[in-house]
Amino acid sequence: MPKPKKSDPKPPPPTRQQPPTQPPNWPPLRPLLPTTDLRLTPLVPDQIYLIRNFLPATLCKTYASFLLNLPLTTTPGRPKKDEAVRVNDRFQVQDARFAEMLWGGTALRELVLERFDEDEEEYEDERKGREEDEQAKTQKLRETWGGQPLGLNPNIRIYRYSKGQFFAQHYDESNTLTYNPPSTTKSIPALTTWTLLIYLTTCTGGETVFYPDATRAHPNPEPIAVAPEVGMALLHRHGDRCMVHEGRVVTGGEKWVVRSDLVVAR
Numbered sequence: 001m002p003k004p005k006k007s008d009p010k011p012p013p014p015t016r017q018q019p020p021t022q023p024p025n026w027p028p029l030r031p032l033l034p035t036t037d038l039r040l041t042p043l044v045p046d047q048i049y050l051i052r053n054f055l056p057a058t059l060c061k062t063y064a065s066f067l068l069n070l071p072l073t074t075t076p077g078r079p080k081k082d083e084a085v086r087v088n089d090r091f092q093v094q095d096a097r098f099a100e101m102l103w104g105g106t107a108l109r110e111l112v113l114e115r116f117d118e119d120e121e122e123y124e125d126e127r128k129g130r131e132e133d134e135q136a137k138t139q140k141l142r143e144t145w146g147g148q149p150l151g152l153n154p155n156i157r158i159y160r161y162s163k164g165q166f167f168a169q170h171y172d173e174s175n176t177l178t179y180n181p182p183s184t185t186k187s188i189p190a191l192t193t194w195t196l197l198i199y200l201t202t203c204t205g206g207e208t209v210f211y212p213d214a215t216r217a218h219p220n221p222e223p224i225a226v227a228p229e230v231g232m233a234l235l236h237r238h239g240d241r242c243m244v245h246e247g248r249v250v251t252g253g254e255k256w257v258v259r260s261d262l263v264v265a266r
């Protein structure tokens, strides 16, 4: 199998001919389900988490029709050397406000910071009543997310895959950035550690498929296929420990995805 390529998460630098894209006037992220109704479900512990109903179906509908009017561009057929073949329509914008809406205006911040370990009962029991409770939790938090989480990458990407479109096997790189917390003038050295995908539609085909590395114990591991579900969020570790993955060809309907990344302090 040829070596999987990198994806291209860095936005192109604005040039004189090409001013930066203006952030769209995103619809409010309402209604949402109560945070207490949502969970961060490990699909592969420490590698892939799902949040079902992260955005309710009504909101996904609103978003899909809003996004339709954005200037989406079909990705060039010929990727740069070392980039994965990616055939879809996309819109990319630097938008710290929208990144903050998705992080602090939804359940995401609380799930990532407070409730990232609630499905791990053994660990919960073991921890209970221990003095170093808080310290242990902070350490586990940083191990899970690759540092202290700050928010989401303002580099927002929207993908539309129509029938026949796909994203070939690749891995996602970690990127360094300077994170500006909302309503402050602070600048924090930061890096991205996990990919966030939010599926706005369901479709036939179009699964995001992960290929675990072969090990001595599991020489032929089964691929893990995630079928897009309306409003489901997926988080997967990227950078050094990113699993090779792809977006399978869509065979019916349209697959709409919002992509960002988790940002942690460096």
Ligand SMILES: O=C(O)CCC(=O)C(=O)O
Pocket (backbone or CB within 6 Å): 007, 159, 167, 172, 195, 197, 206, 207, 208, 209, 245, 246, 247, 248, 257, 259
């Ligand atoms: O659309 C998908 O299912 C995968 C997208 C992806 O891998 C990426 O954005 O890097």
Ligand SMILES: [Fe+2]
Pocket (backbone or CB within 6 Å): 007, 170, 171, 172, 195, 245
């Ligand atoms: Fe990817």
